[in-house]
Amino acid sequence: MKENRSEYSRRKFLGTTAAGLVTAGFAGLSNGLSFAREAANTKGEIIHRQLGKTGLKVPVISHGSGGCNDANVIQAAYEMGARLFDTAANYQIGANEMLIGNVLKNMGVRDKAIILTKIYTPAQRRSDAPDKIGKKLETLLEGSLKRLRTDYVDILQIHDVSTTDIAGNSAIIDGMRRLKEQGKARFIGITTHANMAEVINSIAASGENWDVILTTFNFTFANDTGLLTAIENAGKKNIGILAMKTLAFGSQWPNPASRGNYGGAIVASALMKWVLQNKYISTVMPACNNLAQLNEDFAVAYNLEFTPEEKKLLSDNNIELSQGFCRQCSGCLASCPGGVDIPTLMRTHMYATRYRDFGLAHAAMGEIEKSRGLDICRSCNTCMAHCVNTVNIRDRIGDLKSIYA
16 A cells, blocks of 8 residues: 555654754755755756745745754755745744844845745734734744744744734734834735635735735635635735635545545645645645655646646545545534534634644644633543534544543
């Protein structure tokens, strides 16, 4: 049986300390980097796309750095052709920013790389007085700049926006604009995991204030006309669109009946190419933690034409590719009598059980208001929550109860 990429985690939690994460790989780069140099020389030209009105041209494959703790992988990604590195202030409690900053500084390529970082999580935004927001944004960014060993970031984003009120929030807009005017952030935007269509439309309607959107987008949204239209609307307004969660981790694919028919590399390349068929998506940023995954991901960067095997996979009726991926649509909320924040719990479950990244899982769990969290589920004997798509909410809530017992 061929190895299937869905069988193992792309963001494997290693349980190392923050200090260990920062220093990992600095003893010397491994011989495994040779494949990066060879690929850059033998596969032709990497495909680039413009990132909206930023004027930046980015490779169609970027580096999802959040779970990476190996300097070799960051350096290899750059040598292979990656230029955009995606991180956040709360990834690995700040250690991920430190890792990226150290590698790019030591390589002497900071001016050629594009650093995207995220600040101001839902938990940090909760109950903030408008007159405090600007100072808070400045303080949070200063922390990121120190960890990244730089005096500016290329893209600064408000982290995890799931409501439409951020787009026109004058205090947040003024604070972010001020950071841009000070030269500490070249471009500004938001990220969204939930209610993406509504959030993207709200940003598009206030497009003069925002430059870049990072959104969840993968094949499970093939029939989601609302999201597809929102992406098109934002793209036509020249807002740069980046895609995450393009491999739909958390879904049960392929199904057992045909699992042996396709290798993990074919699944990954087919799904990334599917996303990149959308002309408004500038780049995808799959989570990439080791050299093998990097090699697998960057094979896509040179040619977006589907191979016969990829076409076969995407048209195979025996594969339920969309089974079980939580689209964060919030359609389940009305069915929960306890008012639990089920979408965020489902994202926590994905990070914990599929990515095996308990740092991300902990961060997601921390976004939930106490009155809407797992404690409510613990006091509930029968889960009444129902997914309007294909997620087994009851079983995943049970998993979380066990993990966080």
